[in-house]
Amino acid sequence: MIIYNLFPLLAGPCGDWEPHFQRAADMGFDWVFVNPVQKPGYSGSLYSIVDYFQINPLLLDPQSKRSPEQQMQAALAAAEKLGLKVMVDLVINHCAFDSELIRQHPEWFVLENGSVAHPFCMEDGHKVVWGDLASFNHQHTADPEGLYRYFYQIIEYLLKLGFKGFRCDAAYQLPGQTWSRLIREIRQKYPDTLFTAETLGCTADQTKQTAQAGFDYVFNSSKWWDFNGAWLMEQYQLVREIAPSISFPESHDTDRLFQEVHGNEAAMKQRYLFSALFSAGVMVPIGFEYGFRRRLHVVNTRPGDWEQPNIDLCEFISRVNAVKRQHPIFQEECPTSILPYQNPNILVMWKASTKTHEEALVILNKDPWNHQYFYAENLGTYIQAGAPLMDVSPEYPLEYIPRPFSYDLRPGQAFVMVTSRDHLPH
DSSP states (O other), X not given: OEEEEEOHHHHOSGGGOHHHHHXXXXXXXXXXXXXXXXXXXXXXXXXXXXXXXXXXXXXXXXXXXXXXXXXXXXHHHHHHHTTOEEEEEEOOSEEETTOTHHHHOGGGBOEETTXXXXXXXXXXTEEEEOTTEEEBOTTTOSOHHHHHHXXXXXXXXXXXXXXXXXXXXXXXXXXXXXXXXXXXXXXXXXXXXXXXXXXXXXXXXXXXXXXXXXXXXXXXXXXXXXXXXXXXXXXXXXXXXXXXXXXXXXXTTSOOXXXXXXXXXXXXXXXXXXXXXXXXXXXXXXXXXXXXXXXXXXXXXXXXXXXOOSOOOHHHHHHHHHHHHHOGGGGSOOOEEEEOOSSTTEEEEEEXXXXXXXXXXXXXXXXXXXXXXXXXXXXXXXXXXOOOEEEOOSSSOOSSOOSSEEEEEOTTOEEEXXXXXXXXXO
16 A cells, blocks of 8 residues: 545645645555544544534535535545545544534443543653543443444445545554454445554554454554664564554654654655555655645644645655555565664665565665765675566666675665566576
8 A cells, every 4th residue: 555645634625635636646656545534523623523424514615516425425536536545534432522422322432430531641651631532432332232333334424435445543442353343344345445453552462453353454653763773673573464564754643754854855755765665555644745844733734734845755756656566575564674784874674575586675874964885795695585686776776786786875865676586597
């Protein structure tokens, strides 16, 4: 999955989404992910849904003669014409605190001292409570079947609008059996529906348990990797045989990368290339390609927050996406190792496909500010098959790979090399 995240509050009414779909298609994305489109409660947060069967008025054209559902269907049909599939956030771990559901079905909610409980999380030892949300009681509701049927109807409503898949928000907060039943029963009727699990902040074991419910993908934490610690590879190995994962260099929940790296274009390219080639899936939010600085906000962002481009990475992103599409090794979670190298500023990552005969070598300058020198007597010694390597790098590719190999890597630059046993001399 090569996913472009269209953040609806920035993109505005769904009738205005087509140019963004077009740009995503031109860059070689094949999926678009849209954050929640249903009607929010009093807080206005996209993730605080007051009515699951109404569309957020901010995403509609009040002058249109079409119904809200028809407007959304037309927008998604435009994406489909461009060869894009669209997935949407599925938020069924909680709803808005001002939802009618609380009055109609108090038995569906977690109660604390007789009133409905708010979800919370711990940040730096402090309890952060979301006062605009009410937690569904997945574990101990007196009406498990009624609650389940309600969730099934929500998914069906979104599928009928034209969405083809779901990013399941905080998926680990629902019991595995709820997910496995939902996924199984939805697929009986809509066989191609895709389910991805948002599991950030989970332990690797929680991620593994969540993935086992039948999800097609989980999201990984490579964004926070400093190119050194062992944890990312440990996490990757633990989960990779259960479900492939999706990397991202930034998301709607994080600061903008361009802001974080102080406007360093080399760092932007480096992180996108690594995210795209590390795991089976990759995702970036709208505006990443232009180096937007303003963080996306689930309540306050509006189309007026669209920024003038600071840089234009569209061409680079489309070249990286082409490498990902053309080489199956970059579309699966496969055995991956970080190989030792004497210069600590250079990352040497080796991958071996389990589905084809391909192997890959990514030689990456971890330093986005300075040149770093790389030398190898023979790059072939990094490869198990003894097959010749081809340079498929998105920038500055070499026509042939010399022996010995020496190169002064530009800041953040990466070589991407692929081999195939199919290329072995007969």
